[in-house]
Amino acid sequence: MKRLRPHALSIFFAGIFLLALWGQSVAGLAEYNADQAAHGSPAVSYLAFVTSSDFVVDVAENWQSEFLQFFLFILATVWLVQKGSPESKKPGDEGAGSDQEQLVGRYAKAESPRWARLSGWRLALYSNSLLLVMGAIFAASWLIQSLAGVVVYNQEQADHGQEAVTWLGYVASPDFWNRTLQNWQSEFLAVGSMVAFSIYLRQRGSSESKPVGTPHLESGTEGE
Numbered sequence: 001m002k003r004l005r006p007h008a009l010s011i012f013f014a015g016i017f018l019l020a021l022w023g024q025s026v027a028g029l030a031e032y033n034a035d036q037a038a039h040g041s042p043a044v045s046y047l048a049f050v051t052s053s054d055f056v057v058d059v060a061e062n063w064q065s066e067f068l069q070f071f072l073f074i075l076a077t078v079w080l081v082q083k084g085s086p087e088s089k090k091p092g093d094e095g096a097g098s099d100q101e102q103l104v105g106r107y108a109k110a111e112s113p114r115w116a117r118l119s120g121w122r123l124a125l126y127s128n129s130l131l132l133v134m135g136a137i138f139a140a141s142w143l144i145q146s147l148a149g150v151v152v153y154n155q156e157q158a159d160h161g162q163e164a165v166t167w168l169g170y171v172a173s174p175d176f177w178n179r180t181l182q183n184w185q186s187e188f189l190a191v192g193s194m195v196a197f198s199i200y201l202r203q204r205g206s207s208e209s210k211p212v213g214t215p216h217l218e219s220g221t222e223g224e
Contacts, residue, residue, distance in 0.1 A: 078096060
């Protein structure tokens, strides 16, 4: 337990993620088979369902919106500030910061990551690695969503005696963007609310909140 405790936050969210994903698969299978029965079609197994386009498109649809949220938030907080929010840097600290502030190159510490002590493309890549990985996961999830989505969409088209569409036709369709933008707007609302609410509201002990007695308009990156 002593070894796990320093990683409790990651373990907690990994655990509830797996539970939620499993719950979604079980509920989704039940709904899918109920729909199959209503149309006089045979039920499918759990394995067949979780490898189907119907399940994959729902999972990927949520993932891409979540990682887009973090991608944009990471990028925006480099250059934009919100006075009073612990989710923001202090006004005047906009930008990528100096090498000395970022502890890179000749200012790196002995225990700094190896690529932080280097220069050139490796330092540039490592300096933006979080944004790049979040963006890559978003792009991959978006692509998977669109590929699985066109299969599901064309199944529905066939059920209604209508023609199938191409992948390009699907990603330009109202159906695709209706599903996509439903998720995007909710993620943007959640992030914006967190930034704004944290100016005036507190949660004692949380690193996402300023200390309870901190003045409302005092900015900072984390509580104590």
